[in-house]
Amino acid sequence: MGFLDFLFTTRQKKEKIATQIGLDSGLFEMCPVCHGVTEARNQIGVQQKTHALVHNLITENDPKVALFNADEADLNKTIAKVAKDLPYHCICETI
Secondary structure (H helix, E strand, C coil), rough: CCCCCCCCHHHHHHHHHHHHHHHHHHHEEEECCCCCCCECHHHHHHHHHHHHHHHHHHHHHHHHHHCCCHHHHHHHHHHHHHHHCCCCCHHHHCC
């Protein structure tokens, strides 16, 4: 997290963490041009990998997910919410 993160609400911080986990697991993709985050093409194929990553982060008490207070369901719900709010395609692909 950055030095201005104190300006973010708890929900915004959780969504930022969830977005990074989605990127790490392959559930989300980052555009190499604009760095926008979108849904991966094969979300169904990587959902199990995402859930396994979440489980490992929570059980290992990883500091990056400390904001979730060991609540795996909350983290999975936040990732699902972020996924729902993401665009399907990056605007760079339509140009």
